[in-house]
Amino acid sequence: MRLQGKVALVTGASSGIGAAVAQRFAAEGAHVCVNYRPASDRDRQAAESAVAAYPTPGIAFQADVTRREDVDAMVAATVKAFGRLDIAVANAGIEIKRPFLEATDDEWARVIGVNLFGGYATAQAAARQMVAQGGGGRIVFMSSVHEDIPFPGYTSYCASKGGIRMLMRNIAIELAPHGITANDIAPGAIATPINQSVLDDPESMRNAVSEIPLGRFGRPDEVASVAVFLASDEAAYVTGSTYYVDGGLTQQVTMY
Ligand code: BGC
Numbered sequence: 001m002r003l004q005g006k007v008a009l010v011t012g013a014s015s016g017i018g019a020a021v022a023q024r025f026a027a028e029g030a031h032v033c034v035n036y037r038p039a040s041d042r043d044r045q046a047a048e049s050a051v052a053a054y055p056t057p058g059i060a061f062q063a064d065v066t067r068r069e070d071v072d073a074m075v076a077a078t079v080k081a082f083g084r085l086d087i088a089v090a091n092a093g094i095e096i097k098r099p100f101l102e103a104t105d106d107e108w109a110r111v112i113g114v115n116l117f118g119g120y121a122t123a124q125a126a127a128r129q130m131v132a133q134g135g136g137g138r139i140v141f142m143s144s145v146h147e148d149i150p151f152p153g154y155t156s157y158c159a160s161k162g163g164i165r166m167l168m169r170n171i172a173i174e175l176a177p178h179g180i181t182a183n184d185i186a187p188g189a190i191a192t193p194i195n196q197s198v199l200d201d202p203e204s205m206r207n208a209v210s211e212i213p214l215g216r217f218g219r220p221d222e223v224a225s226v227a228v229f230l231a232s233d234e235a236a237y238v239t240g241s242t243y244y245v246d247g248g249l250t251q252q253v254t255m256y
Contacts, residue, residue, distance in 0.1 A: 001028050001029035002028045002029070002228055002232045002233075002234070003025055003028040003029050003030035003087070003228065003231060003232060004028070004029035004030075005029060005030075006025075006029070006030040006031070006086040006087055006231070007030065007031045007033075007078060007079075007082040007083070007084050007085050007086050007087070008022075008025045008030045008031070008032045008033070008085075008086065008087035008088070008089065008231065009032070009033040009035065009074065009075065009078050009085060009087070009088050009089070009122075009126065010022040010025065010032060010033070010034060010035060010089040010091055011035040011063075011065050011074075011089065011090055011091050011092040011118065011122050012035060012036075012037070012065070012091045012092030012093060012142075013032075013034040013035055013036065013047065013050075013089075013091065014034065014035075014036035014037075014040075014042075014043035014044070014046040014047040014050070014060075015043070015046060015192070015193050016190075016192030016193055016194060016220060017091060017142060017187060017190060017192055017220045017223045017224070018035075018089070018091040018092065018142070019034075019046070019050060019220065020219075020220030020221050020223065020224040021089055021091060021142075021220075021223070021224045021227045021228075022034045022050065022058075023050065023054070023224070024221065024224040024225065024227070024228050025087070025227075025228065025231065026054035026055060026056050026058055027054075027055060028228055028232075029056060030056065030086075030087065030231075031056055031057055031058055031081070031082040032051070032054065032056075032058040032059075033058065033059050033060075033061050033074065033077065033078040033081070034047045034050060034051050034058060034059070034060045034061065035047075035061050035062075035063050035065070035074055035092065036060060036061075036062055037062070037063075037064060037065075037092070038062050038063070038064050038070075044060070044062065047060035047061075048060045057081075057082075059077065059078070059081050061074050061077050061078070065090075065092045065114060065117075065118030065119075065121060065122060066113040066114055066117055066118055068121055071118075071121040071122055071125045072125050074125075075125045075126060075128075075129050079129060084129075084133050085126055085129045085130060085133070085137070086130070086135075086137055086138065087137065087138045087139075087140070087231045088122055088123060088126030088127075088137070088138070088139050088140070089140045089141075089142065089227060089231070090118065090119040090122040090123055090139070090140070090141045090142065090164075091141075091142040092114055092115075092118050092122075093114060093115045093118075093142060093144075093160075093194070094110065094111055094114045094115065094194075095111065095154055095156075095157040095194060096110065096111055096154075096156060096157070097153045097154055098153065098156075099153055100153075100155045103155060103156065107156060108156045111156035111157055111160055112156060112159065112160050112163075115157070115160035115161065115163075115164065116159075116160040116163045116164060116167070119141050119164050119167060120167055123139050123141070123167070123171060123182065126139060127139065127171070127175055127178075127180055130178065130180050131175075131178050131180070135179065136178065136179025136180055136181075137178075137179070137180040137181075138180070138181055138230065138231045138235070139168075139171070139175070139180060139181065139182040139183075140182075140183055140184075140185060140227055140230045140231060141164050141167070141168050141182070141183070141184045141185070142184075142185055142187070142223075143161050143164045143165060143168070143184040143185060143186045143242065144157070144161045144186055144187060145186050145187070145188045145244065145246050145249055145250050146158045146161045146162075147161040147162050147164060147165040147184065147186055147242065148162070148165070148186070148242075148250065149250055164184065165184060165242065168182050168183065168184045168240070168242075169182075169240050172239040172240035173240065176239060181230075181235065181236070181238060181239035182239055182240065183230050183235075183238060183239060183240070183241050183242070183243065184241070184242040184243065185223060185226055185227060185230070185242075185243050185245060186242050186243065186244045186245065186246065186250075187218065187223050187245050187246060188212065188218060188244070188245065188246025188247055188249035188250070189208055189209075189211075189212060189217045189218065189246070189247070189249065190217060190218040190219065190220060190222075190223060190245075191217045191218070191219060191220070192220055195217070199217070211249060211252055212246075212247040212248065212249050212252075213247060213248030213249070213251065213252065214247035214248055215247075216247065217247075218245060218246070218247055222245060223245050226243050226245050230243065
C-alpha cells in the first residue's frame with residue numbers, strides 16, 4: 001500500500017480520470033475526498049457510491065472549483081473528516097470545441113474558470129493547509145498534452161492547460177522550501193466522457209487513433225497509476241515536471 005494513512009483530495013472525481021485516481025488512491029490506503037460538481041444528481045450518486053465501495057473511509061463533497069468559498073469548504077471538510085491533507089489532485093476540467101473566430105467570452109470564462117482558476121484555487125487552498133500542518137505534501141495537476149501542443153478548435157482549453165503548466169512550475173519553486181512538490185500529468189486521448197463524441201463516431205476514432213503511436217486510446221487507470229507514483233513517498237525528489245501519459249501522441253512525426 002503506497003499511500004497508507006495519507007489524506008487526499010481529488011477534484012472532478014465523479015467520473016473519468018478523476019474517478020480512477022480517487023479509486024486507486026483509496027486502494028493504496030488513502031482517505032479520499034471525492035469532489036463532484038454542483039447541480040448534477042448523477043455526479044453526486046456516482047461520487048457517493050464510489051466512496052461507499054472504497055476499502056478505506058472517504059467522503060464525497062460537492063464543490064464548484066470556480067468558487068473560492070467552495071474550494072476552501074472542501075479542504076476544510078477533508079481536514080475535519082481526517083485531520084490533515086497530504087495530497088491534492090486538481091483534476092476537474094472541461095473543454096468546449098469552437099473555432100477561434102466564433103468563440104464567445106462566456107465559453108472562454110467557463111473553460112478558464114474551471115481548468116485554470118479551479119487548479120489555482122485548489123492548489124492554493126491545499127498548500128495553505130499543508131504549510132500550516134507541516135510535513136510537506138503533494139500537488140498534482142491533471143493537465144493535458146495540450147499544455148504544449150496545439151489543438152485547433154480548442155483555444156480556451158489549450159490556453160488553460162498552458163497556464164496550468166506555468167502555474168505548476170512556479171509553485172513547485174515557491175512551495176519547495178515547505179517540502180511540497182507540484183507536478184503535471186499530461187494525458188493524451190483517454191477513453192473518458194470528455195471524449196464521448198469521438199468514442200461514439202468510428203471515423204473520428206480512426207483519425208484520432210492514427211495519431212497515436214501505441215494505436216489506441218488510453219484507459220483512466222493508466223493515468224491513475226502515474227498519479228499514485230507522484231502522490232507517493234517514492235516521488236519525493238520529483239517537482240516541477242510534466243509526466244506525459246499519451247501513447248506517444250506528442251512524439252508523432254510527419255513523414256512525407
Ligand atoms: C482532450 C481530449 C483529446 C486529447 C488528445 C485531451 O486533453 O481533453 O479531447 O482527445 O487531449 O488530443
